[in-house]
Amino acid sequence: xxxxxxxxxxxxxxxxxxxxxxxxxxxxxxxxxxxxxxxxxxxxxxxxxxxxxxxxxxxxxxxxxxxxxxxxxxxxxxxxxxxxxxxxxxxxxxxxxxxxxxxxxxxxxxxxxxxxxxxxxxxxxxxxxxxxxxxxxxxxxxxxxxxxxxxxxxxxxxxxxxxxxxxxxxxxxxxxxxxxxxxxxxxx
Amino acid sequence: xxxxxxxxxxxxxxxxxxxxxxxxxxxxxxxxxxxxxxxxxxxxxxxxxxxxxxxxxxxxxxxxxxxxxxxxxxxxxxxxxxxxxxxxxxxxxxxxxxxxxxxxxxxxxxxxxxxxxxxxxxxxxxxxxxxxxxxxxxxxxxxxxxxxxxxxxxxxxxxxxxxxxxxxxxxxxxxxxxxxxxxxxxxx
DNA sequence: TAATTTGCCTAGGACCTCTAGGTAACCCTA
DNA sequence: TAGGGTTACCTAGAGGTCCTAGGCAAATTA
Numbered sequence: 001x002x003x004x005x006x007x008x009x010x011x012x013x014x015x016x017x018x019x020x021x022x023x024x025x026x027x028x029x030x031x032x033x034x035x036x037x038x039x040x041x042x043x044x045x046x047x048x049x050x051x052x053x054x055x056x057x058x059x060x061x062x063x064x065x066x067x068x069x070x071x072x073x074x075x076x077x078x079x080x081x082x083x084x085x086x087x088x089x090x091x092x093x094x095x096x097x098x099x100x101x102x103x104x105x106x107x108x109x110x111x112x113x114x115x116x117x118x119x120x121x122x123x124x125x126x127x128x129x130x131x132x133x134x135x136x137x138x139x140x141x142x143x144x145x146x147x148x149x150x151x152x153x154x155x156x157x158x159x160x161x162x163x164x165x166x167x168x169x170x171x172x173x174x175x176x177x178x179x180x181x182x183x184x185x186x187x188x
Numbered sequence: 189x190x191x192x193x194x195x196x197x198x199x200x201x202x203x204x205x206x207x208x209x210x211x212x213x214x215x216x217x218x219x220x221x222x223x224x225x226x227x228x229x230x231x232x233x234x235x236x237x238x239x240x241x242x243x244x245x246x247x248x249x250x251x252x253x254x255x256x257x258x259x260x261x262x263x264x265x266x267x268x269x270x271x272x273x274x275x276x277x278x279x280x281x282x283x284x285x286x287x288x289x290x291x292x293x294x295x296x297x298x299x300x301x302x303x304x305x306x307x308x309x310x311x312x313x314x315x316x317x318x319x320x321x322x323x324x325x326x327x328x329x330x331x332x333x334x335x336x337x338x339x340x341x342x343x344x345x346x347x348x349x350x351x352x353x354x355x356x357x358x359x360x361x362x363x364x365x366x367x368x369x370x371x372x373x374x375x376x
Numbered sequence: 377t378a379a380t381t382t383g384c385c386t387a388g389g390a391c392c393t394c395t396a397g398g399t400a401a402c403c404c405t406a
Numbered sequence: 407t408a409g410g411g412t413t414a415c416c417t418a419g420a421g422g423t424c425c426t427a428g429g430c431a432a433a434t435t436a
Contacts, residue, residue, distance in 0.1 A: 106346045139354040140362040151339025158294045166327040174328040182366045
């Protein structure tokens with residue numbers, strides 16, 4: 001009887017791939033066990049329970065997304081950085097729908113603190129350096145940007161924009177224009 | 189043996205209340221049956237399956253939300269209408285978290301067409317009358333507003349804003365200010 | 377090689393989903 | 407008001423997911 005060589009990390013990785021294939025809400029302990037050709041009870045020595053698996057998945061996705069965004073804004077500032085950040089964020093959500101859904105889980109405050117969730121606002125603050133914003137405006141701006149990015153991506157995925165022929169891409173660019181001008185005019 | 193007097197509508201209403209209590213993802217056919225003191229199999233003469241129940245709940249919530257928003261913008265225009273719309277939207281999400289989650293379900297295109305989902309953009313268009321926008325800018329603006337409202341509310345609910353002491357209320361008002369100035373300056 | 381740890385197993389309980397088929401309450405019409 | 411039809415709810419049961427307890431065998435360490 002060869003062992004499958006399971007670890008919490010390998011399970012989390014596989015769960016992430018599974019999420020992108022079948023949707024975050026369909027990531028199940030049983031399905032994951034099937035994928036490794038193993039009984040579902042065997043997974044419980046690596047993960048506490050199904051919720052624990054989902055939290056690990058969320059933490060993984062948050063880290064990946066932060067990585068992608070950080071890379072995208074390196075060496076850019078102002079409008080360039082804003083557009084790069086936004087496009088990296090949206091691209092990740094499109095390429096990894098299941099992982100992206102996972103990032104929207106409500107995490108325990110301590111888990112969230114450990115995770116890369118905080119890195120997002122740090123990076124948003126980094127991109128704001130090209131604009132002329134200080135506290136508390138900076139925090140307001142971080143929240144506005146995050147809200148708009150997430151809201152757009154989320155509605156796009158739920159099909160809310162399909163009712164109108166106007167290209168989604170054009171609306172996205174227009175939204176970024178709007179945000180750029182808001183940030184430039186913010187101090188006013 | 190007295191009958192419980194079930195109908196699809198009563199089930200949907202109860203499911204909506206249940207969603208607000210225990211969360212949308214925990215709305216289950218069994219729990220609903222327990223609530224009516226009835227066996228779960230009995231519900232299947234009124235609803236096709238669990239997914240059907242969730243879709244009905246989503247349609248109900250979309251209609252309620254549209255109602256609230258419509259009421260809020262009646263007799264207002266421009267900035268007043270924008271703020272009223274946004275606050276009504278956010279208030280609904282806070283008062284009815286389970287119902288609000290339901291509105292984010294991806295619906296079949298034909299179901300979505302039947303539902304009040306389309307009314308949201310109609311009303312957003314109505315509120316834009318106070319600004320000077322024409323197609324395709326109007327559609328872009330509708331999408332931006334919807335994205336920002338949903339994004340903010342969604343992140344607020346998932347606890348993404350708790351990491352910073354700056355009041356969420358202040359950031360919300362600032363976001364509305366930003367949207368108002370974007371809309372006024374849009375033609376530029 | 378022996379002792380310990382670890383990985384995966386079987387068994388089984390609790391809960392949820394859904395189908396098939398039966399019985400009893402209700403409604404209508406004569 | 408008695409019969410007939412319709413509908414509401416039932417029991418029974420199969421299949422899936424979650425999770426615990428306890429066992430055996432493979433891997434690791436002494």
